Structure formats: structure tokens, C-alpha cells
Amino acid sequence: MVAPAREWWTTDALAASGLPDVPGTRQGVDALAARLQWRAHPEQARRRAGRGGGWEYHWKLLPLRAQTALLKAAAAPAAPEVKAEARPSRDEIWAWFDGLPEKVKETASARLRIVQLVDQLTGPMGRHLAVEAVARQEGKGTRTLWLWLSMIDGVDPADRLAYLAPRHRAAKPRRERAECSQEFLDWLKADYLRLGGPSFSSCYDRVVALCESRGVGFLAPRTARRWIEDNIPRVTRIFAREGEKGLARCFPPQIRDRSTMSAMEGVNADCHKIDVFVQWPGISKPVRPQIVAFQDLYSRKILSWRVDLDPNKVAVMSAFGEMIETWGIPEHCLFDNGREFANKWLTGGAPTRFRFKVRDQDPLGVLPMMGVKIHWATPGHGQAKPIERAFRDLADRIALDPRFAGAYVGNRPDAKPEDYGSRAIPRDEFLRVLDEGIRVHNARQGRLTETAKGRSFDETFAESYAQSRIRKATPEQNRLWLMGQKVCKLHRGHGSLTLFKNGYWADWMNEYAGQEVVARFDPENLHAGIHVYTLAGAYLGQAGCREKVGFFDLVGARLQAKAERQRRRAEKDILDAMRPVSVRDYAAELDKVPEAETPLVAAKVVDLDAARIRQPLFSREMPVPAADPVAEERHETFVLEFRRSETASPEPAETDSDRFRRALAIEERSEAGQPIGAAEAEWLRTYQMTPEYTRQRMLFEDFGEAGLG
Structure with missing residues (x-):
């Protein structure tokens, strides 16, 4: 086909050409060239060599309607010949095709279908007749079909779709960009991007008032809002206005896999205030008690729980002890960092405990002594404590139980029912309904967790518990958690x-x-x-x-x-056993040691006072005490009584076997229904907690009376 009379066009020439789909201004042509990436084709875009420089573009880069107008003007009868080097590479064309809108891709698919019809008819009737036949059938012009065929001339059939996509789309009229001062944008960001989250309208009004007083330019409200959304990322806006909590909501929570765990491998615990008024003994006003619960992480079954007026370490230790007695010792414990869990009775000595003052003389808590690894949940982050999901279930199914009607207080301060405070549930009735609700919670079918898979928490826990290696507490370990x-x-x-x-x-x-x-x-x-x-x-x-x-x-x-x-x-x-040799025998042995000979040393100077030598040692006469018959008789009586007490047989000390026999006698009287004294009962209770009683009981059960000696 005959090419147009003019092949290379400047932006000014295109703006003045009046061709269809070509903007009428130089700025519009530049925008069209940038949007359609004309300069990405070095064979069809070049620097102008004349005065003033600029760019020149080949007519094949123009929109389709503009090319058609040029071809009509040149009266070109045949299809254009497209050189292979004028086309982009295979990788470039597919990368460009992948970013096109879906509507443009559908157009390319329709063109490919027509081209494939031409290929099918080319064999029987020839190329020219096939183009004319398909053009009449599809309602297209023959020149259009020849143009499409030239676009894929020499292209692999697998890549035809990308090359047939429309390369030029009509340019939209460019909007003039609104102008404003940089101060307006800076002030708007300072007011809008701050904690507290003020509304955009209030921030805009304040900034506009400031701009008017300073005489600087500003944008319209919708334009300013659009500028904020386009230039400041959403995550940055949320972080600036809502802080770290808002930033955390912008990212999905961590997904922890529990399918690799087993029952009693890990537990977690927390406290929850019941949304029900309860009449507590000894307290005149109704109260909302707190529940302390331990939950198995694998199955999510609630293993033990306690209720008290407020969360405290005694309730936590009691619930923990029930779990240990019933199910065993876990390997890991996930706790909230509250004072009731970070107490020294339970977690003293843990390296990551950040409650209370840590001292070197602090005793080890129950969990470190049992070898349980302690983990602390992130404060204020409910997703880190799986038991929070169970508490939400309890709040729905237990707090709203029909038997608690009138005592429900609502789950928020602004959600109080109309009958708020009209009734308080007695404590015993409340505990009975709570126990029933927790059992139903564990036994409910249809749980869709990754471990339950439609079963109940009870069934999930029981299956894994039967196959797991569970550590049971010894009597000595039970003594740890039972006590403060x-x-x-x-x-x-x-x-x-x-x-x-x-x-x-x-x-x-x-x-x-x-x-x-x-x-x-x-x-x-x-x-x-x-x-x-x-x-x-x-x-x-x-x-x-x-x-x-x-x-x-x-x-x-x-x-x-x-x-x-x-x-x-x-x-x-004991002293006699520790000292087999008496002091007298030791002194006698010392007397048997021969005295060492002391060498005589002659004094070089001797000064004797003969007068002093001749005088007696004591010049004062010593008085002689008079005899007292009554005192002597009293002394002789005391000596006789003392010797008699020494010769009397000493009372034998009570042995281990004697104490155990005494305990057996008290137990037999108690089992027979005979009364026992308070002192005996208290002594028996204390004695039964000693290792001596445990040892004697084992000997008695294995060997009978002969084992006691």
C-alpha cells in the first residue's frame, strides 16, 4: 500500500492537523504521547534535528482513526507493510498487554477470531478473496482487516493476541491542575494527621481560615480531600490518627497452627467479669463476680474454673490445682500479665515476669518448680489469648440464660436493659447454672476449629488426651499448689x-x-x-x-x-553417740603422755629479796565457817533424791511406729463413729501430711504389723 505523503510529525504539526482522536493543543499531544508511550519505540520516535529540537513521531503511532484519515488522503489501496524491527519484542508486548483494561483485551480477542477466519479461508480461495469474504461477513472494512494482518505479519500464532490489541486509545481532555500554596498542604497535614482523629471538614475549615488571614492559596474541599488520599498512604493516615492500635488493625493477625499440638501440651488462663448481678453472702449490695478459667489450647476445652468477688491469687491457685489433680501438668502456660497471674506464689522466679519487684531471695513459684514454661500474652491484645473467644460464648449463652432474667446488666455501660438491677441471683443458684453452662459449652457439637472439625471440645480433648503423654502430679507436688x-x-x-x-x-x-x-x-x-x-x-x-x-x-x-x-x-x-570418748577418759590419756624435759637456763641476773621470801604468802587470817546441821541434812536429802531419779528407768521416747499406731487407733475410732477430741483430730490431720505417715502407711499396707517393727 502507498504510505501517506508525510510520515514524521512534530507535536505542533499534529496539534494543527485536525486529525481525528488527536488533541488540538501541543500539551494535549505531549500527554497523549506520554500515556501511549510513543517514545518507547525508538524506530518510530526520534529527536528533531532542526532548530528548536523537540520530538518527531511516525504516523503509525497515531490513533487508528488518524491513521485511516492519512491513508485515505494518500489513497492507499493495499495493506501496509510493517517491518519486523518496528514491532516491540515478545516480552515487551506481553508485559504491555498484561496491564491493559479488560475491555481492551476483549477487543484483541475479537480481532484474533476474525484473523483466524481469514487464515481458514486463505487456503481454498486465496488471501484477497478471504479478506473480502470475512469483511462482508463481519461487517468490517477490508482496509481494517489488512491493517490487522500487517500487525501480526511474521508473528508467532501464540503471540498474535498481544500484537492485535489496540495500541492507541483516545486521549481524554486534560484537566487543568488546581494550584495552591505549599503552606496550605503542610498545615492541612499537620491538623489532619494527628491523634484524636479530627474530621476532615473541621481541619479544612481551620486551615482555610488561616490561609485567608495570610493571603495564601488553598484548594477546594473535594480537591483537598482527594489530594490527601492520593499522596498519603492509607496505612500512614490510620497510624497518624489512631496510633499503634489502629496500625495493628491494618495487618492480618498471626495464624497459629494448633493441629501439631496435643491435649495438655499448653493451657491459657484469664479472668472475666460476669454480666449478672449476684447476691453474695455477707455483702448487702449485689455484685458482679469474676471467673478465673483454664483452657486447653489444643481442644479449647475449659478444664477448670473458680469464681470470686475479684481476681486474686488464691482463686488462680485453686483453679490451677483442680486442673492439675484432674488432668495433669501442662508443658506450657499462657497467662495475662495481670497481678493475679504474675503473683510470686504461682510464677515467682520466671525470667520474663514483669510484675512486682524481683528480689534474689524470692522463692520459686509453683510453675517454675514443676517445670512448666510460662508465656505472657501481649497486654491489651485480646487476639493473643484464645480463651477470650470462650468468654464471649459464655457471655452470650450463660449471662443471658432465662434463669438470670432481671439480673443481666448488659455487656457495656450504655447497653443496660430496662429491668437493670431488678433482681440478684443467689450465689449457689448462680454457681449451679454457671457449672451447667460450662459443661454444655464443652459438649456442644459442630465446632469448626482446625482441631475439632465438627466435633465437640470434649471429644477433641478426649481423643488427644488418650494418646498423649501426660505428666501427673506426685503427692509432694500437690503440696505445692495447695498452699500459699x-x-x-x-x-x-x-x-x-x-x-x-x-x-x-x-x-x-x-x-x-x-x-x-x-x-x-x-x-x-x-x-x-x-x-x-x-x-x-x-x-x-x-x-x-x-x-x-x-x-x-x-x-x-x-x-x-x-x-x-x-x-x-x-x-x-545423741551427744553420747556423737562423743564415744568421755572427757575423763580423754584427760586420762593426756596424763599418760610423758612430760617433755625443759632445758635449764641459767639466769644471768638474779635479784633476791630475802625479806619477802621469809614472809608468809597470806598475812591475813582466814575465818572458818560454823557448821549448820539443818543445811547439811537438807543437802543430803537432795543428793539422795537426785541419785534416785538417775537410777530410775527413763520414759521411752515415742518412735515412728508408735506415732503411726496412735494415728491408726484414732482413725479406727473415727471410722467406728466413736467421738474423738479436737486436739487428737488436729494432730491426726497434721501428721497425715508428713512424709513419715506416708512411709509408715506404705509399710503397713505391704507387710502389715510386721512392717512397723
């Missing part, structure tokens, strides 16, 4: 310990007099005795509570004197 703990210093003289105005002592405590120890006790029964540990957690022994006696109580005084005599006798026996 406090660091105390033993008396430096006799080793006794004073705790909450109660005295505790055992004979073994003398060995640790003056040392700091850890006293573990039952907070609900301080008279039951205490168990004493070192600061490192080693068990020392049990100490009973010392009872006070009346000032003139003769029986108490006699018992005390008897105990002191027994202690003296026992210590004398």
Missing part, C-alpha cells in the same frame, strides 16, 4: 517461725536457725501446720502450729516440762 508461700527467717536461737501471728516449730528446725526459708501453708487453715522449703525449692520438713496455754495452766506447764525432759534426754543420747 512466704519467705520467712527462722529464729536464730531455736529456729522457730512466726507466720500471721502463729508460731510454728519442729525439732529439725534448729539445724537451720537464722536462715531464710519458704513457708508453704493452707491459707484457709493456718492451724494445720506448714511445710518448709529452702529458697531453691528443696523440701526441709513439716512444722506444727504451737498452741498457746493459759498463764496459770498447770496441765500445760507439766506437758511442756515433760516435752523439755524428753528433748534433753534425747539430746543426751
Whole structure:
């Protein structure tokens, strides 16, 4: 085909050409060239060599309608010949095609279909007749089809789609850009991008008032808002106006896989205030109690729970103890950083605990002593505590239970029901409904978690629990969580310990007099005795509570004197065993040692006072005491009584077997329904908590009376 008379066009010439789809201004032509990337084709775009410089563009870069007008003017009868080097490379054309709108891609697909029809008819009737036949069938011009064929001349059939895409789209009329001062934009950003999140309208009004007073330019409201959205990223805007919490919402939460875990591998715990008014014994006004719950991380089953007026370490230890007794010892615990969980009874000694002052003499908590790894959830981040999801379920299904109608207080201060405060549930009834609700929560079918897969939490937990290696607590470990703990210093003289105005002592405590120890006790029964540990957690022994006696109580005084005599006798026996050689025998051995000969040394100077030598050593006469028959008789009587007490047989000390037999006798009387004294019952309860009772019980159960010796 014949090319147009003019092949290269400047921007001024194109603006003045009046060609269709070509802007009528130089700026418009430049914008069209930039949008369609004319300068990316070095064979069809070049620098003008004449005066003034600039760019020249080949007519094949013009929009399709403009090219058609030029071809009509040149009366070109045949299809244009497109040189292979004028086309972009295969990678470039596909990269450009991938960024086109879907509508343009559909146009390229329609062109490819027509070109494929031409190829099918070319064999039987020839190229020219095929083009004319398809043009009549599809309602297209023959010149258009020849243009499409020239666009894919020599192109691999697999790449025809990209090359047939429209290369030039009509340029939209360019809008004039609104002008404003830089001060306006800076002030608008300073007012709008700040914590508190002021509305855009209020910020705009303040900045406009300031600009008018200073005489600087500003944008229209919609333009200013669009400028903020186009030039400041959304995440940056949210972070500036909402802080770190808003920034965290811009990113998806971390997804933690629990399918690789097992039952009791990890638990988490938290507190939740019940949205129900409860009538608590001893308190006149209704209260909203708190629930402390432990949840299995694998199955999400609630394992144990306790209810109290407020979250405290006693409730946490009690719920933790129930979980240990019922299910076993977990390997990991995820806690909130609240004071009730970060208490020294439970987590003392944990390296990452950031509550309370940490001291070197602090005792180890129950969890570090049991080898449980402690993890602290991010404060104020509910997604880090899976049990929060369970609390939301409890708030919906338990707090709104029909049996709590009238006592529900709402889940927010501004969501109080109309019957707010009209009723308070008795504590026992509340606990019964709460226990029922938690059981239903664990047994509900259709759970869609990654581990339940349509089953209930109970079934999910039971299946994994049966196949997992569970650590069970020993009686010694049970003693840890059952009791509170406090660091105390033993008396430096006799080793006794004073705790909450109660005295505790055992004979073994003398060995640790003056040392700091850890006293573990039952907070609900301080008279039951205490168990004493070192600061490192080693068990020392049990100490009973010392009872006070009346000032003139003769029986108490006699018992005390008897105990002191027994202690003296026992210590004398121990001392004799520790000292097999008496002092007299040792002195006799010393007498057998021959005296060393002392060499005589003659004094060089001797000064003797003969007068002093002749005088007696005592010049004063010493008086001789007169004999008193009454005193001598009293002395002889005391000596006889003392010798008689020494020759009398000593009272035998109570052995381990004797104490166990005494405990068996009290237990048999109790089982038979016979009354026992309060002192005996308290002694039996304290004795049953000692290792001695456990050892004697095992011997008695295995060997009977013969095992007691």
C-alpha cells in the first residue's frame, strides 16, 4: 500500500492537523504521547534535528482513526507493510498487554477470531478473496482487516493476541491542575494527621481560615480531600490518627497452627467479669463476680474454673490445682500479665515476669518448680489469648440464660436493659447454672476449629488426651499448689517461725536457725501446720502450729516440762553417740603422755629479796565457817533424791511406729463413729501430711504389723 505523503510529525504539526482522536493543543499531544508511550519505540520516535529540537513521531503511532484519515488522503489501496524491527519484542508486548483494561483485551480477542477466519479461508480461495469474504461477513472494512494482518505479519500464532490489541486509545481532555500554596498542604497535614482523629471538614475549615488571614492559596474541599488520599498512604493516615492500635488493625493477625499440638501440651488462663448481678453472702449490695478459667489450647476445652468477688491469687491457685489433680501438668502456660497471674506464689522466679519487684531471695513459684514454661500474652491484645473467644460464648449463652432474667446488666455501660438491677441471683443458684453452662459449652457439637472439625471440645480433648503423654502430679507436688508461700527467717536461737501471728516449730528446725526459708501453708487453715522449703525449692520438713496455754495452766506447764525432759534426754543420747570418748577418759590419756624435759637456763641476773621470801604468802587470817546441821541434812536429802531419779528407768521416747499406731487407733475410732477430741483430730490431720505417715502407711499396707517393727 502507498504510505501517506508525510510520515514524521512534530507535536505542533499534529496539534494543527485536525486529525481525528488527536488533541488540538501541543500539551494535549505531549500527554497523549506520554500515556501511549510513543517514545518507547525508538524506530518510530526520534529527536528533531532542526532548530528548536523537540520530538518527531511516525504516523503509525497515531490513533487508528488518524491513521485511516492519512491513508485515505494518500489513497492507499493495499495493506501496509510493517517491518519486523518496528514491532516491540515478545516480552515487551506481553508485559504491555498484561496491564491493559479488560475491555481492551476483549477487543484483541475479537480481532484474533476474525484473523483466524481469514487464515481458514486463505487456503481454498486465496488471501484477497478471504479478506473480502470475512469483511462482508463481519461487517468490517477490508482496509481494517489488512491493517490487522500487517500487525501480526511474521508473528508467532501464540503471540498474535498481544500484537492485535489496540495500541492507541483516545486521549481524554486534560484537566487543568488546581494550584495552591505549599503552606496550605503542610498545615492541612499537620491538623489532619494527628491523634484524636479530627474530621476532615473541621481541619479544612481551620486551615482555610488561616490561609485567608495570610493571603495564601488553598484548594477546594473535594480537591483537598482527594489530594490527601492520593499522596498519603492509607496505612500512614490510620497510624497518624489512631496510633499503634489502629496500625495493628491494618495487618492480618498471626495464624497459629494448633493441629501439631496435643491435649495438655499448653493451657491459657484469664479472668472475666460476669454480666449478672449476684447476691453474695455477707455483702448487702449485689455484685458482679469474676471467673478465673483454664483452657486447653489444643481442644479449647475449659478444664477448670473458680469464681470470686475479684481476681486474686488464691482463686488462680485453686483453679490451677483442680486442673492439675484432674488432668495433669501442662508443658506450657499462657497467662495475662495481670497481678493475679504474675503473683510470686504461682510464677515467682520466671525470667520474663514483669510484675512486682524481683528480689534474689524470692522463692520459686509453683510453675517454675514443676517445670512448666510460662508465656505472657501481649497486654491489651485480646487476639493473643484464645480463651477470650470462650468468654464471649459464655457471655452470650450463660449471662443471658432465662434463669438470670432481671439480673443481666448488659455487656457495656450504655447497653443496660430496662429491668437493670431488678433482681440478684443467689450465689449457689448462680454457681449451679454457671457449672451447667460450662459443661454444655464443652459438649456442644459442630465446632469448626482446625482441631475439632465438627466435633465437640470434649471429644477433641478426649481423643488427644488418650494418646498423649501426660505428666501427673506426685503427692509432694500437690503440696505445692495447695498452699500459699512466704519467705520467712527462722529464729536464730531455736529456729522457730512466726507466720500471721502463729508460731510454728519442729525439732529439725534448729539445724537451720537464722536462715531464710519458704513457708508453704493452707491459707484457709493456718492451724494445720506448714511445710518448709529452702529458697531453691528443696523440701526441709513439716512444722506444727504451737498452741498457746493459759498463764496459770498447770496441765500445760507439766506437758511442756515433760516435752523439755524428753528433748534433753534425747539430746543426751545423741551427744553420747556423737562423743564415744568421755572427757575423763580423754584427760586420762593426756596424763599418760610423758612430760617433755625443759632445758635449764641459767639466769644471768638474779635479784633476791630475802625479806619477802621469809614472809608468809597470806598475812591475813582466814575465818572458818560454823557448821549448820539443818543445811547439811537438807543437802543430803537432795543428793539422795537426785541419785534416785538417775537410777530410775527413763520414759521411752515415742518412735515412728508408735506415732503411726496412735494415728491408726484414732482413725479406727473415727471410722467406728466413736467421738474423738479436737486436739487428737488436729494432730491426726497434721501428721497425715508428713512424709513419715506416708512411709509408715506404705509399710503397713505391704507387710502389715510386721512392717512397723
